[in-house]
Amino acid sequence: MPHTTMLSRPASTAQQVHDWLYQRIIRGELPPGTRISETEIGDRIGLSRQPVREAFIRLAGEGLAEIRPQRGTYIGKISVMSVLSARLIREAVESDLCRMVAGLRPDLSQMEAELVIQQQADQDKDVAEFIASDDRFHHAIATAAGQPAVWQDLERLKSQMNRLRHMSMRVFDRSQTIAQHRAILEALQAGNADAADAGIRLHLRQMLTELPEMAAAQPDYFTE
Numbered sequence: 001m002p003h004t005t006m007l008s009r010p011a012s013t014a015q016q017v018h019d020w021l022y023q024r025i026i027r028g029e030l031p032p033g034t035r036i037s038e039t040e041i042g043d044r045i046g047l048s049r050q051p052v053r054e055a056f057i058r059l060a061g062e063g064l065a066e067i068r069p070q071r072g073t074y075i076g077k078i079s080v081m082s083v084l085s086a087r088l089i090r091e092a093v094e095s096d097l098c099r100m101v102a103g104l105r106p107d108l109s110q111m112e113a114e115l116v117i118q119q120q121a122d123q124d125k126d127v128a129e130f131i132a133s134d135d136r137f138h139h140a141i142a143t144a145a146g147q148p149a150v151w152q153d154l155e156r157l158k159s160q161m162n163r164l165r166h167m168s169m170r171v172f173d174r175s176q177t178i179a180q181h182r183a184i185l186e187a188l189q190a191g192n193a194d195a196a197d198a199g200i201r202l203h204l205r206q207m208l209t210e211l212p213e214m215a216a217a218q219p220d221y222f223t224e
Helices: 014-026 038-045 049-061 080-104 109-124 127-144 148-157 159-168 174-189 193-205 207-217
Strands: 065-068 072-075
Touching: 014 038, 014 049, 014 159, 038 049, 049 065, 080 127, 080 148, 080 159, 080 174, 080 193, 080 207, 109 127, 109 174, 127 148, 127 159, 127 174, 148 159, 159 207, 174 193, 193 207
Parallel strands: none
Antiparallel strands: 065 072
8 A cells, every 4th residue: 555644643543544544545545446454554653453443434434445344444436426416516505605706796815816826736737736726716615605614514525526536637637627717706706696607517517527537447446
């Protein structure tokens, strides 16, 4: 299993182990089908097996790991159904948020700043930073609408979607995403609710094209 980083001290809880493994799974550092060992991970980060086992159980509950009795624990496949469900919910919620923001005409400087970050991350081919900025851009929409907690609710739904994003952003044209973000921002700045609504829907429907292409390219990584 490839190694990237250790937990920072103190690293004594199942939550910390979970969060560390969660990020590695989302970013594709632990791809679907990878076997993970309680003993190996515990030894690597200096913990007993108990918090590691608890982290495995939580990851399994989130659909990110599969515990197979007498065989071990494996990173789960990306659920196509979960990706499509999260995308549909995001479109419904974020289109409403955009309409709210267009009516309020708030300060959108954070969204402008994220576009600059995305352009640099695209040039640097830094997929992790690009996606982090993408998330902050969408979070800023919820914040501008006066509904910051909504993004946290969406975040809990989209772990499988995030795995796909880390795959697709390495393959597809990231400049297209930046252009879509810019169109959404300009519509919000103009107070054009219809254009903002249409822009966010077009943006989030891009995944409907990317998903089948990625599933065809990496069929062993996906499940219905």
